[in-house]
Amino acid sequence: MNRVNKLKTWTIGYTFVLPALLYMLLLVGYPIIDNVRLGFQNVDMSNFIQSDHQFVGFQNYIDLFKDGTILRTLFNTVVYTVLCIALQFVIGISLALFFNQKFALASRLRGLVMISWLIPATITAMVFKYMFALDGGIINNALMSLHLINAPIGWLVQPELAMLSLVIANTWIGIPFNMILLTTGLTTIPKDIYESASIDGANAIQRFFRLTLPLLRPAILSLLVLGFIYTFKVFELVVIMTKGGPVNSTEMMSTFAYKMSFDQFQFSQGAAVANIMFIVLLIVGFWYFRVVHKEEVS
Amino acid sequence: MGILQSSAKRTSNTRTMQTSAKSKAQWMLNIIGIMIVAVFLFPLYWLVITSFKTESEIFAHHITLLPQHWTFQAYSDQLDGSSYNILLGFRNSAIIAFGTLIISTVLSIPAAYGVARFKFPGVNVIVLLFLVTQMLPSSLILTPLFIQFKHLGLIGNTYWGAILANATAGIPFSVIILRTYFATLPKELEESAKIDGCSVLTTFLRIMIPIAIPGVVVAMVFSFLFAWGDLIFGMTFIGSESMRPITAGIYNFLGFQSTSWNNIMAFGTVSILPVVLIFIFIQRFIVSGLTNGAVKG
Numbered sequence: 001m002n003r004v005n006k007l008k009t010w011t012i013g014y015t016f017v018l019p020a021l022l023y024m025l026l027l028v029g030y031p032i033i034d035n036v037r038l039g040f041q042n043v044d045m046s047n048f049i050q051s052d053h054q055f056v057g058f059q060n061y062i063d064l065f066k067d068g069t070i071l072r073t074l075f076n077t078v079v080y081t082v083l084c085i086a087l088q089f090v091i092g093i094s095l096a097l098f099f100n101q102k103f104a105l106a107s108r109l110r111g112l113v114m115i116s117w118l119i120p121a122t123i124t125a126m127v128f129k130y131m132f133a134l135d136g137g138i139i140n141n142a143l144m145s146l147h148l149i150n151a152p153i154g155w156l157v158q159p160e161l162a163m164l165s166l167v168i169a170n171t172w173i174g175i176p177f178n179m180i181l182l183t184t185g186l187t188t189i190p191k192d193i194y195e196s197a198s199i200d201g202a203n204a205i206q207r208f209f210r211l212t213l214p215l216l217r218p219a220i221l222s223l224l225v226l227g228f229i230y231t232f233k234v235f236e237l238v239v240i241m242t243k244g245g246p247v248n249s250t251e252m253m254s255t256f257a258y259k260m261s262f263d264q265f266q267f268s269q270g271a272a273v274a275n276i277m278f279i280v281l282l283i284v285g286f287w288y289f290r291v292v293h294k295e296e297v298s
Numbered sequence: 299m300g301i302l303q304s305s306a307k308r309t310s311n312t313r314t315m316q317t318s319a320k321s322k323a324q325w326m327l328n329i330i331g332i333m334i335v336a337v338f339l340f341p342l343y344w345l346v347i348t349s350f351k352t353e354s355e356i357f358a359h360h361i362t363l364l365p366q367h368w369t370f371q372a373y374s375d376q377l378d379g380s381s382y383n384i385l386l387g388f389r390n391s392a393i394i395a396f397g398t399l400i401i402s403t404v405l406s407i408p409a410a411y412g413v414a415r416f417k418f419p420g421v422n423v424i425v426l427l428f429l430v431t432q433m434l435p436s437s438l439i440l441t442p443l444f445i446q447f448k449h450l451g452l453i454g455n456t457y458w459g460a461i462l463a464n465a466t467a468g469i470p471f472s473v474i475i476l477r478t479y480f481a482t483l484p485k486e487l488e489e490s491a492k493i494d495g496c497s498v499l500t501t502f503l504r505i506m507i508p509i510a511i512p513g514v515v516v517a518m519v520f521s522f523l524f525a526w527g528d529l530i531f532g533m534t535f536i537g538s539e540s541m542r543p544i545t546a547g548i549y550n551f552l553g554f555q556s557t558s559w560n561n562i563m564a565f566g567t568v569s570i571l572p573v574v575l576i577f578i579f580i581q582r583f584i585v586s587g588l589t590n591g592a593v594k595g
Contacts, residue, residue: 009416012498016412017424020405027466028431029444034442037314048445057464103327109335111581115342118573120527122545123566127345127550130559138344141361172341187460204579233435236529236545240552254437261441262534278438285430 032278038271060272070273072248073256074280080167080252081231085224087171092178098210100186108229110179117176125240128169131239159249162242166250169237178223178231185219186212194260205246218295225288229281253277303350347568349373349563357560384568390457390536391526391569393544395462398525400466403518403560407510409469410476411502415488425477427526436530439466447535449554459535460543464528468521475520475536479513516583519576526572 041053043204064070075151099110118125132137132160140152155165179259197207213220235254244259246249251259253273259269349355349372351365357484376384413425443463444453452459483506506516526543533546542550548565 010418013412013416013418013421016408016416016502017306017421020409020473021427023401023405023425024431024466024469027462028434028439031439031442031446032434034446038442038445043445049448094462098334101327103324103331105328105331109331112335113338114581115577116338116575118523119342119570120529120545120573122527122529122548123345123570124341126548126562126566129339130348130563131341131344133559135565136357136359136361136559174308176340183393193510229433233437235435235437239529254435257554258440258530258534263443264318267441267445272440273439274435277435281433281435285433 005135011166012151035271035275035278038268040276043265043267043271048267057269061276064269064272069248069251069256070253070276073251073253073273074276075250076248076250077232077234077254078162080163080170080234080250081228083163083167084170084231085227087167088174088178088227089220089224091171092175093182094214095175095179096182096186097208099118100183108151110183113179116172116175119173121173121236122240124169124173125237128165128172128237129156129241132165153193156242157246158245162246162250167243168236169233169241170234174227178227181219181223182216185216188219189215221288221291225284228284232277232281232284276293305335311452330400333460341572345566348559349567351560353558353560360562369434372558372560373568376564383540384544384565386540387542387547387565388568390532390541391543391545392572394460394464394528394532395522395525398464398468399459399518399522401461401465402472402521403514406469406476406517406521407470407507407514410473411480411506413473414477414480415506418591425474428470428473431466432474436463436467439550440532440534444534453535454537455541457536457541460528460531461525463535464525467520467524468517468527471520471524472517472592476510477519479510483509512583514583519583523573523576526569531581 040055041058042059043053047053095110095113101108130136132140134140134152134154134157136222137152139155140149143149144152153161155161191212193215194207196217197211202210233254234252235258238250238252238255239258242250244255254277257270257273257277259270260266260273305388316498317409345365347365350368350370351362352367352369352371353405355362355366409428413421413428443459447453447459447462453464487505487509488501491505496504528543529545529549532543533549536542536546544565548562551562551565
C-alpha cells in the first residue's frame with residue numbers, strides 16, 4: 001500500500017470511530033478525571049454550582065478513613081463479591097455440566113435460565129425482598145412448614161443474614177453468566193480426551209478434577225475476574241433490599257458513595273469513595289492482565 | 299444357520315435393551331432438567347402470581363402457591379394515579395430506553411465498523427478503551443456527571459441526563475459485539491463494491507449495515523435493556539417524579555408503602571413484560587451476544 005492510500009485508510013478509520021470515541025471521552029473519560037479533581041477539593045451542595053473550589057489535598061480521604069465507614073464498606077463489598085463469585089461458580093459449573101449432557105430439552109432449558117440475567121436488578125431485588133420478608137415471606141413460611149425453624153427469621157434485619165440474602169439474590173442473577181461462559185469453555189475440550197481417560201480407569205470425579213477443571217482454566221480465570229468487576233459494583237440490590245443496613249452491615253462502596261453525594265450532598269466525599277472503588281478495580285484488572293500475559297508467554 | 303440366527307437375535311435384544319435404558323436415562327435427564335429450571339425460575343413465578351392476589355391473601359397465615367381469588371386490583375389501583383401511575387412509569391422508561399437505543403446504535407455501528415475493518419494507529423488502544431469502559435461502575439461517573447449536567451441544564455425536568463448517561467453503557471457493549479460481527483465478514487465485499495464504484499460511505503450504508511443486521515439487532519436490544527433496567531441514573535438525574543422510569547417508581551414505592559406487595563409486584567410484572575417478550579423472540583442471539591461481548595472482545 002502506498003503512503004497516500006495508507007493515510008486515506010487512517011482518515012476513514014478515524015472518521016468512523018471518532019463520534020463514539022468522543023462521546024465516551026466526554027461522558028466517561030472526562031468524569032473519571034473530574035472525579036479525581038473533586039476528591040481533592042471541597043465541593044458540596046452549597047458551592048457545587050460555582051466554578052472555583054478550594055483545594056484541600058487529601059483531606060476528604062483523611063476524613064473518610066477517620067470516620068471508618070469506608071473500611072467497613074470496602075470489607076463488606078469484598079466479602080459480598082467473593083461469596084457471590086464462589087456460589088455462582090459452583091452452581092454455574094454444575095448446571096453447565098448437567099446441561100452439557102445430551103438430552104432433548106438440554107439447550108432449550110439452558111436458554112430459559114438466561115432470563116434472570118436480563119431482568120432489571122431492581123425487580124429482582126424487590127422479589128427477593130418479598131421472599132425474604134419477615135412477615136409473609138415464602139422462605140420463612142417454607143422453613144416453618146418443614147419444621148426447620150420455629151419462628152420467622154429476620155433475614156434482612158440481622159447483619160450476617162442480610163448479607164447472605166443479598167448474596168443469594170445476586171447469585172440468582174449471576175448463575176446464567178457463569179453457566180454460559182463455562183458451557184462455551186466445555187465445548188472447546190476435545191471429547192477423545194475423556195474417552196482415553198475412562199479407558200485408563202479414571203472415574204467421573206477424577207476426570208472432573210484432573211481434566212475438566214484444568215482444561216477450563218482460561219475460561220474460569222476470565223470468568224472470575226469479570227465476575228469480580230461486575231459484582232463489585234452492586235447497587236440496586238442493596239438500596240432496595242437492605243438500604244445498607246442494619247447499621248452499615250451491608251453498606252457497599254457504591255451505595256456509600258451514593259449516600260455521600262446524594263443524601264448528604266458531600267460531593268467531594270462521594271467522589272473520593274468512588275475513586276477508592278476505582279483503585280480496587282484497577283488493581284484487579286492489572287492483576288488479570290499480568291496473569292493472562294504470563295500464561296500467553298509461557 | 300440356527301446358530302447364526304440366534305446370535306443375531308441376541309444382539310438385537312441387547313441393542314433394544316440398551317436403547318430402552320438410554321431412553322430411560324434421557325427421560326430422567328429431561329425431567330431433572332425441567333425441575334431445576336422450575337426451581338430456578340420460581341422468583342419470577344412468585345412475582346407474577348403475587349400481583350394477582352388480594353392483600354388479605356398475601357398476609358394470610360397460610361401461603362398459597364396460586365391465588366384463591368384472582369384479582370386485577372393491584373393493577374387498577376395504579377392506573378388512577380393516586381400514588382404512582384404505572385402507565386406513566388412505563389412510558390418514561392420507554393422514552394429513556396428508546397432514546398438510549400438510538401444514540402447508542404447510531405454511534406456504535408460506525409465505530410465498530412471502523413475498528414473492525416480499518417487498520418490505523420491506536421486502533422487496539424481504542425478497542426481496549428471501549429472494553430474497559432464497559433466494565434466501569436455507574437457510581438464512578440455519577441457525581442461528576444451530575445455536576446456537569448447541572449451546569450448544562452440537563453438535570454430536573456428532562457429525560458436527557460438519564461438518556462445520555464445510559465448510552466455510556468450501551469455504546470461500548472454494542473461496539474464490542476458489532477466489532478466481532480463486522481470482523482467475520484469477507485474482505486471481498488468491500489473490494490467488489492469499490493470496483494463497482496461505491497464510495498466508502500455507500501459501501502458502509504448499503505452493503506455492510508444490511509449484512510450486519512442480526513448483530514445490529516442484538517446491539518440494539520442490549521442498549522435498550524441496559525437503559526430499561528437502569529435505576530441509578532433515572533433516580534439521580536430526573537428531578538420530577540412524574541418523569542422518572544418505572545424502576546425509580548418502584549424504589550420510591552418500596553420506601554413509602556412497604557407492605558402492599560401485590561401492588562409492588564404489579565409494578566414488577568409490567569416492567570418485566572418487554573424483557574420477557576424480547577427474550578422469547580431473540581433468545582438465541584442473546585446467548586451469543588453475552589459470550590461475544592463478555593469474553594471474546
